[in-house]
Amino acid sequence: MVDFQDLRKEYETHGIDESELLDEPMDVFKTWFVGASESCPAPWFETNAMTLSTSDGKGHITSRVVLLKGVDADSIRFYTNYRSTKGQQLAANAYAAVNFHWPWLGRQVRLTGAVEKTSREDSETYFHTRPRGSQIGALASKQSSELDSPEVLAQIAAELESKYEGQAVPLPEAWGGYRLTPDSFEFWQGRLNRLHDRVVYRNEFGNWARRRLSP
Numbered sequence: 001m002v003d004f005q006d007l008r009k010e011y012e013t014h015g016i017d018e019s020e021l022l023d024e025p026m027d028v029f030k031t032w033f034v035g036a037s038e039s040c041p042a043p044w045f046e047t048n049a050m051t052l053s054t055s056d057g058k059g060h061i062t063s064r065v066v067l068l069k070g071v072d073a074d075s076i077r078f079y080t081n082y083r084s085t086k087g088q089q090l091a092a093n094a095y096a097a098v099n100f101h102w103p104w105l106g107r108q109v110r111l112t113g114a115v116e117k118t119s120r121e122d123s124e125t126y127f128h129t130r131p132r133g134s135q136i137g138a139l140a141s142k143q144s145s146e147l148d149s150p151e152v153l154a155q156i157a158a159e160l161e162s163k164y165e166g167q168a169v170p171l172p173e174a175w176g177g178y179r180l181t182p183d184s185f186e187f188w189q190g191r192l193n194r195l196h197d198r199v200v201y202r203n204e205f206g207n208w209a210r211r212r213l214s215p
């Protein structure tokens, strides 16, 4: 069995330099994201994979990984099924938290913010950039609903494949993008002896306030 108490790692990276702390936290995020992408040590690691946490009206929280698919001036985008668990929770509480972890850099980034659906045009445009197999998959899957067997899903996908052969796959009615507009960012850099650096930006009445936090 794994000895969990013995799982321990020292973070020997340098801290967060003041010069990295630009006025706009989205600019810091973009710089860190580019740094993570360019230094990513393994092709299987998706630097744009982020843990997204949502909650329903009763305060029940769920988390899952989704892919970051766009960064705009003051928001980030991801795409999913609107009738999934996350979609239902976002309909009940249009607020979410997102977390990135880039372990080879000893870095974590946390964002929170209000979430809204992107426009139908945006979803349409993104949907048609996806590989055809992924488009068929999105059309076939009633994401987060019960499925009798994997064969049932494969059969639905095969039927849709022949139905739309030679034609564009239509954007599923319940599929599309969400835009999260951060009201807070936290940049975490692991350091020796657990004396990590944490810098949080909070949007306070339209302006970004920046503070360092104890690790």
Ligand SMILES: Cc1cc2nc3c(=O)[nH]c(=O)nc-3n(C[C@H](O)[C@H](O)[C@H](O)COP(=O)(O)O)c2cc1C
Residues within 6 Å of the ligand: 046, 049, 062, 063, 064, 065, 066, 067, 068, 078, 079, 080, 081, 084, 085, 086, 087, 143, 144
């Ligand atoms: C690396 C990775 C990337 C994923 N990307 C997405 C994505 O972009 N959109 C999505 O709907 N689900 C994605 N998933 C699947 C979700 O984690 C999740 O299983 C699914 O969205 C259903 O979640 P829900 O029932 O909480 O709504 C991804 C999973 C992994 C492991």
